[in-house]
Amino acid sequence: MSSCPPAASFFGFIGAASALVFSNLGAAYGTAKSGVGVASMGVMRPELVMRSIIPVVMAGVLGIYGLIVAVILVGQIAETNYPYFLGFAHLASGLANGLSGLAAGICIGIVGDAGVRATAQQPKLFVGMILILIFAEALALYGLIVALILSGKTSSAGC
Template sequence: MSDLCPPTAPFFGFMGAAVALIFANLGAAYGTAKSGVGVSSMGVMKPDLVMKSIIPVVMAGVLGIYGLIIAVIIGNGVKGPEGGKPQYSSFTGFAHLAAGLACGLSGMAAGIAIGIVGDAGVRASAQQAKLYVGMVLILIFAEALGLYGLIVGLILTSKEAPCS
């Protein structure tokens, strides 16, 4: 057994997969719930605009998919011991943990932003139609935060050090 490949290294990889999924889904759930409340409230005033105002809910849901992608990639990258010899290095475990944190926390931040903007935006655009395009642009920039985390997570999952 090498100091670079302790038997505890897979723990960090599995934690990376878990935090990617957990935090991204927390953001997706918050964004969906918060903007869904706004859509429901707006639907009472103008029911014909409900389908047009569902965009924040969809954008929040996509954040959970980002976390799922990273979690699956990390989960498939964690290697168990073969013949009593570790196959997964600390470096790889830490890289996978960093990937999960980058994606998960970015997804959570994006979900919070989408929820707040979605709630206020759909209510405001129901009263003033000219605000709709501005709301969509703000939502796109909020979604980009989650996408940045996904991109960094994908890059970090490709970092690997052998156990030889």
């Protein structure tokens, strides 16, 4: 049996939880804020409701990013032979993904709310809103990429 510190796995599990929790917070905020905009816009222009669901869908993807990273991290956490190096790498991975997802969710929520309301008044704004939403979603994608790189780190020193 290895002499790795048992606290190391704590950091790994916190990383997995952070990835999921913060990403879902971003997804929930983005969905709620965009959904309010869709409801408001639906009163003015009900024929545009389905087109205005795009920000809600984009916010939901953030939760999927968190789920992917959390599942990967939990699969790598071991009861033995799990040094602090890996625990800290997995914590950093979860935080990178989760906080990027939270930031993207806030951005998607604000842009989605204002964007769908503005699109109801001026349909030419739709393409601009979509472009801004894509750039907001890219923030979470950057966090996902860094999280996957960090989760793949290995320690050659052992415990």
